[in-house]
Amino acid sequence: MPPQIPAPLNVDPHKVSVDFAFLVDAFREVLAEVGAGEVAAALPWGDHDPGLVARVDPRALTQALSIAFRLATLAEENASAQLRRRTEDESGLGAVSGSWGRT
Numbered sequence: 001m002p003p004q005i006p007a008p009l010n011v012d013p014h015k016v017s018v019d020f021a022f023l024v025d026a027f028r029e030v031l032a033e034v035g036a037g038e039v040a041a042a043l044p045w046g047d048h049d050p051g052l053v054a055r056v057d058p059r060a061l062t063q064a065l066s067i068a069f070r071l072a073t074l075a076e077e078n079a080s081a082q083l084r085r086r087t088e089d090e091s092g093l094g095a096v097s098g099s100w101g102r103t
Contacts, residue, residue, distance in 0.1 A: 011079040019075040021046065024068060031064065039064050 024045050031040035039060050042052035045068070053061065093101020 010083060011076055012083055015079040015082070016072075016075050019078060020072050023071040023075060027064075027068060027071060036060060036064070043068060 024043065028040040028043065028046075031037065038052050038056045041047075041049045042056050042061055043064060044050075087095050088101070095101075
């Protein structure tokens with residue numbers, strides 16, 4: 001079977017969104033617990049205060065954004081792995097492009 005172009009979406013966008021929101025909320029709680037509540041409030045997802053961006057330590061905000069983007073990547077990778085597993089369970093190992101089962 002030739003590859004499909006463009007490639008089909010390999011994640012459930014709703015799952016990624018829900019998981020990422022959960023992870024960012026948990027990250028905000030951790031930041032607040034360690035005394036970085038302003039950094040947490042300046043993160044640009046969900047309830048945030050855009051005015052805080054100029055007032056917080058730019059290094060701390062940059063580090064927090066870096067961690068948040070890593071959390072986004074983890075949410076995407078988890079959703080992709082779960083979709084791949086579900087596809088394999090429903091349609092067999094050969095249903096996933098690039099897998100050993102298809103080869």
